[in-house]
Amino acid sequence: MQESLRALLELQETDRGLHDLEQYKVDIPNKLEDMETVQSEAETRLADQVTKVAEIEKNRRQREQDLQIAQERVQKYQGQLYSVKTNKEYDALQTEIQAQKNLISELEDAILQLISESESEQEALETMRGETESLVERLSEERKALESRLSAVDEDVAVKMDERKRMAMRVENPVLKVYNRIRRNLHGMTVVPVKKGACSGCFHIIPLQIMLQIRQGRRLVSCESCGRILVVEEGLEH
Numbered sequence: 001m002q003e004s005l006r007a008l009l010e011l012q013e014t015d016r017g018l019h020d021l022e023q024y025k026v027d028i029p030n031k032l033e034d035m036e037t038v039q040s041e042a043e044t045r046l047a048d049q050v051t052k053v054a055e056i057e058k059n060r061r062q063r064e065q066d067l068q069i070a071q072e073r074v075q076k077y078q079g080q081l082y083s084v085k086t087n088k089e090y091d092a093l094q095t096e097i098q099a100q101k102n103l104i105s106e107l108e109d110a111i112l113q114l115i116s117e118s119e120s121e122q123e124a125l126e127t128m129r130g131e132t133e134s135l136v137e138r139l140s141e142e143r144k145a146l147e148s149r150l151s152a153v154d155e156d157v158a159v160k161m162d163e164r165k166r167m168a169m170r171v172e173n174p175v176l177k178v179y180n181r182i183r184r185n186l187h188g189m190t191v192v193p194v195k196k197g198a199c200s201g202c203f204h205i206i207p208l209q210i211m212l213q214i215r216q217g218r219r220l221v222s223c224e225s226c227g228r229i230l231v232v233e234e235g236l237e238h
């Protein structure tokens with residue numbers, strides 16, 4: 001019986017390993033998906049910034065065209081000043097020239113503003129581009145590592161299953177049956193040591209009579225509260 005219990009503890013270790021491997025199969029694809037989201041968000045932010053810079057530049061070019069038109073008008077009206085016949089026409093031209101000059105001054109201010117805006121957004125874009133590039137690079141490396149980890153999982157599972165089969169053969173059949181049944185119902189530890197007179201799975205106090213049976217190791221003893229298989233504290237020595 002003691003030999004069976006010893007083998008059972010090893011079997012439990014293997015089962016825990018198998019459980020971890022199965023968990024990888026869920027965790028890794030989830031992580032890969034999260035990474036995909038992080039990357040596409042960063043790429044979207046970068047694309048938005050490219051659009052922002054392009055908008056500012058487009059705006060600036062438009063103002064520069066407007067500026068040129070206004071400057072040409074001023075020249076044209078100034079030329080016309082010499083050929084007007086009446087004071088009224090002269091005043092009207094002067095008013096128009098002043099209006100165009102005001103417009104020119106507004107446009108020049110706006111263009112300067114846009115140039116400085118463009119410079120700082122361009123700078124932000126370059127920073128963002130660098131950060132995105134290194135993010136993509138880092139994610140790609142992580143992705144490769146996770147994918148190779150994932151592709152190795154099935155092989156690891158096969159190895160562990162083999163290991164499990166060999167271990168299971170060292171456990172007496174009735175003991176194995178109890179273990180397998182408990183394992184299906186409980187998550188995690190199925191074989192637990194008694195610690196300070198209590199089941200370390202559920203902390204139920206073990207009666208002295210039962211403690212004695214566990215120490216004798218002649219039959220399989222389960223915790224009457226949680227059903228876990230009990231072994232003596234500190235492994236299996238008497």
Ligand SMILES: [Zn+2]
Nearest residue numbers: 199202223226
């Ligand atoms: Zn218990």
